[in-house]
Amino acid sequence: MGETVANLGLYGLGTMGSALALNILDNGFGLHVANRTHSVVADFVTEASKAGLGDRLTPHNDLDQMARDMPSPRAIILMVPAGAPVDAAIARLVPLLGQGDTIIDAGNADFNDTRRRTETVEAEGLTFIGMGVSGGEDGARNGPSIMVGGTPQAWGAIRPMIDAIAAKFEGAPCADHLGSDGAGHFVKTVHNGIEYADMQLIAEVYGLMRNGAGRSPAQIGQVFEKWDKGALQSYLVEITGVVLQAVDKSTGGPAVDVIQDKAGQKGTGRWTVIEALKMGQSASTIEAAVAARGWSAEKETRIAAQGILGGHRGAVSLPDQDYEKAFLAARIIAYAQGFRILAAASDAYDWGLDFARIAEIWRAGCIIRSALLDDISEAFRGDLPQGQLFLASNFADTLKSAIPALRRVAGAAISAGHPVPALTGALAFVDTMAQARGTTDLVQAQRDFFGQHGFEHIDGRTGQHGPWWDA
Numbered sequence: 001m002g003e004t005v006a007n008l009g010l011y012g013l014g015t016m017g018s019a020l021a022l023n024i025l026d027n028g029f030g031l032h033v034a035n036r037t038h039s040v041v042a043d044f045v046t047e048a049s050k051a052g053l054g055d056r057l058t059p060h061n062d063l064d065q066m067a068r069d070m071p072s073p074r075a076i077i078l079m080v081p082a083g084a085p086v087d088a089a090i091a092r093l094v095p096l097l098g099q100g101d102t103i104i105d106a107g108n109a110d111f112n113d114t115r116r117r118t119e120t121v122e123a124e125g126l127t128f129i130g131m132g133v134s135g136g137e138d139g140a141r142n143g144p145s146i147m148v149g150g151t152p153q154a155w156g157a158i159r160p161m162i163d164a165i166a167a168k169f170e171g172a173p174c175a176d177h178l179g180s181d182g183a184g185h186f187v188k189t190v191h192n193g194i195e196y197a198d199m200q201l202i203a204e205v206y207g208l209m210r211n212g213a214g215r216s217p218a219q220i221g222q223v224f225e226k227w228d229k230g231a232l233q234s235y236l237v238e239i240t241g242v243v244l245q246a247v248d249k250s251t252g253g254p255a256v257d258v259i260q261d262k263a264g265q266k267g268t269g270r271w272t273v274i275e276a277l278k279m280g281q282s283a284s285t286i287e288a289a290v291a292a293r294g295w296s297a298e299k300e301t302r303i304a305a306q307g308i309l310g311g312h313r314g315a316v317s318l319p320d321q322d323y324e325k326a327f328l329a330a331r332i333i334a335y336a337q338g339f340r341i342l343a344a345a346s347d348a349y350d351w352g353l354d355f356a357r358i359a360e361i362w363r364a365g366c367i368i369r370s371a372l373l374d375d376i377s378e379a380f381r382g383d384l385p386q387g388q389l390f391l392a393s394n395f396a397d398t399l400k401s402a403i404p405a406l407r408r409v410a411g412a413a414i415s416a417g418h419p420v421p422a423l424t425g426a427l428a429f430v431d432t433m434a435q436a437r438g439t440t441d442l443v444q445a446q447r448d449f450f451g452q453h454g455f456e457h458i459d460g461r462t463g464q465h466g467p468w469w470d471a
């Protein structure tokens with residue numbers, strides 16, 4: 001029987017909620033459950049009983065009844081879609097709970113909502129925890145990566161349960177308290193932003209091999225399978241190898257070919273970009289990925305545009321090693337851009353985020369787990385030039401040797417008409433940052449010309465104006 005200071009309840013037995021509930025039960029904790037649609041609770045009881053976990057489970061007909069029937073202190077986990085459903089559940093729970101009780105939002109919340117909810121719920125004398133859970137259904141069932149935001153006391157109270165259900169990396173739980181209020185949900189959001197970028201980079205490399213070189217999905221899948229044993233080792237590369245080699249039962253052809261090329265998104269990639277921009281950051285790889293998903297959804301427009309503008313994609317013939325290096329360089333930039341956003345938010349919200357620890361808790365259970373994360377945590381524990389991950393000696397060396405390949409891949413793709421916004425976004429970031437003097441002197445001159453905005457002189461004097469304002 002696991003130890004916990006509170007009686008646990010879970011509301012929302014969908015994909016993630018039911019998997020997380022089984023995980024909690026599996027780890028010896030008792031659990032009360034409820035769901036909007038009552039029949040789902042009955043189905044879950046059957047499932048839990050089949051798994052031999054029924055004796056620790058207390059089903060309820062609805063959220064209110066669950067809250068009333070649970071003994072205090074109560075900790076109720078919400079696993080419902082972000083936004084209004086979370087607010088509605090909180091509004092129902094607050095009058096039914098009391099001092100010592102906790103509401104845990106374990107869905108993918110917008111961290112701004114989490115900050116607001118923390119304030120309003122805690123003003124009522126309750127505790128609120130915003131908890132990012134990564135790893136999809138399999139992670140939730142067998143061990144997710146868990147990012148917790150809230151007070152240290154709140155964390156202390158749920159820690160035994162969280163440590164038990166979290167993924168383990170070399171025996172250590174991939175879960176931690178990252179900061180106050182929205183810190184956990186923010187880190188989870190940026191995790192998803194990096195995930196978007198990584199998936200888009202993979203899709204771009206696949207597109208070049210498929211449409212530029214005419215290789216079959218299965219052949220490309222074998223390349224990804226091989227890459228998964230090297231520097232690119234990661235969950236997303238691993239599943240790409242499996243997915244590309246899968247066969248559709250009805251056509252006998254590649255499974256990927258029967259899937260409509262319209263990508264879905266639930267908002268975390270977009271939130272990452274929005275919050276980054278608000279803080280003056282720009283994560284070009286993540287922006288490219290969000291844009292690519294949005295454009296992909298405009299299928300009818302794309303069909304029309306192909307007819308009107310022509311959609312010719314020419315041949316691209318590059319060695320696999322070039323793709324491997326290009327992807328590695330761009331992946332490093334995608335992670336680095338994600339951590340730059342985390343650094344900006346840590347300052348803005350006074351969270352004191354521990355970047356090395358974040359990299360560590362992403363090493364198992366979550367979707368972006370990869371070999372790179374060990375190097376990232378090591379880099380953050382050392383001295384980083386300007387605090388920049390991409391300038392850490394190990395990453396700088398890799399980038400120096402891989403950037404020429406990224407240039408070849410991006411150049412060939414552009415010349416042949418293959419869209420590679422994330423690969424080129426990564427390259428644009430490196431090329432911009434690696435120029436000690438760029439071209440925004442001219443932008444500043446233009447701003448001063450039309451708006452008298454003034455500029456900083458190269459000798460350090462600020463508020464200067466150009467000769468175009470001389471009488």
Ligand SMILES: NC(=O)c1ccc[n+]([C@@H]2O[C@H](COP(=O)([O-])OP(=O)(O)OC[C@H]3O[C@@H](n4cnc5c(N)ncnc54)[C@H](OP(=O)(O)O)[C@@H]3O)[C@@H](O)[C@H]2O)c1
Binds near residue numbers: 011036
């Ligand atoms: N799927 C993933 O890989 C993943 C990974 C990490 C985080 N998340 C996050 O986890 C949360 C749950 O996602 P999911 O994939 O488990 O979704 P899901 O399978 O669609 O399940 C949604 C659950 O929420 C309930 N629900 C929906 N609308 C509701 C409302 N207005 N009021 C009350 N309950 C409502 C559903 O109840 P009914 O049975 O009545 O419909 C169901 O129990 C989301 O915040 C999601 O972003 C998902």
